[in-house]
Amino acid sequence: DAGVTQSPTHLIKTRGQHVTLRCSPISGHKSVSWYQQVLGQGPQFIFQYYEKEERGRGNFPDRFSARQFPNYSSELNVNALLLGDSALYLCASSWTGGSSGEQYFGPGTRLTVT
Amino acid sequence: QQQVKQSPQSLIVQKGGISIINCAYENTAFDYFPWYQQFPGKGPALLIAIRPDVSEKKEGRFTISFNKSAKQFSLHIMDSQPGDSATYFCAARVTSNTGKLIFGQGTTLQVKP
Numbered sequence: 001d002a003g004v005t006q007s008p009t010h011l012i013k014t015r016g017q018h019v020t021l022r023c024s025p026i027s028g029h030k031s032v033s034w035y036q037q038v039l040g041q042g043p044q045f046i047f048q049y050y051e052k053e054e055r056g057r058g059n060f061p062d063r064f065s066a067r068q069f070p071n072y073s074s075e076l077n078v079n080a081l082l083l084g085d086s087a088l089y090l091c092a093s094s095w096t097g098g099s100s101g102e103q104y105f106g107p108g109t110r111l112t113v114t
Numbered sequence: 115q116q117q118v119k120q121s122p123q124s125l126i127v128q129k130g131g132i133s134i135i136n137c138a139y140e141n142t143a144f145d146y147f148p149w150y151q152q153f154p155g156k157g158p159a160l161l162i163a164i165r166p167d168v169s170e171k172k173e174g175r176f177t178i179s180f181n182k183s184a185k186q187f188s189l190h191i192m193d194s195q196p197g198d199s200a201t202y203f204c205a206a207r208v209t210s211n212t213g214k215l216i217f218g219q220g221t222t223l224q225v226k227p
Contacts, residue, residue, distance in 0.1 A: 039175075092215075
């Protein structure tokens with residue numbers, strides 16, 4: 001079975017632009033979480049979605065939004081990009097939301113904001 | 115505040131040696147403690163995990179030791195190999211309906227041949 005897939009692999013945007021990142025979870029998994037990993041640091045939680053509903057949100061501004069589709073894939077949207085948004089954006093898939101099920105990460109999307 | 119502190123920041127071990135990475139947490143509202151291995155340009159890969167009602171878990175060359183009273187846990191890599199050279203992250207899952215993981219700052223391991 002395929003693991004978590006993310007697209008695109010790399011992305012270069014200009015300050016003020018908008019970006020959409022996509023994630024497909026492992027087949028059968030119903031929960032998707034998004035994390036931001038700045039170079040040299042551990043991943044920081046952004047969102048979790050389970051059965052198309054937002055279950056949790058980290059300490060990120062409203063410029064960050066996400067949604068989950070009926071096929072459990074997900075999109076992360078970031079508006080009005082800032083230089084500080086440059087990071088590796090990771091999607092994690094799990095069987096269920098909440099305190100059960102391991103989280104498996106995709107390869108990430110490397111976003112560079114210039 | 116929920117935090118996970120990881121040490122050392124970097125570690126150099128000779129091939130065949132034991133690599134030890136330590137983590138400590140400051141909040142008791144965690145129910146699961148995974149370790150992830152990350153190679154450059156890749157996403158974190160789940161290595162091994164433990165629940166707080168268990169003091170030790172071993173999978174192959176990897177062992178987690180967990181001390182609930184001290185709020186500390188550690189990863190031991192036995193017979194370290196050059197292929198183990200990577201960044202290792204400990205994490206703690208918040209007890210909630212979000213499954214939110216709090217990560218340590220990471221340890222860069224270099225295993226010299």
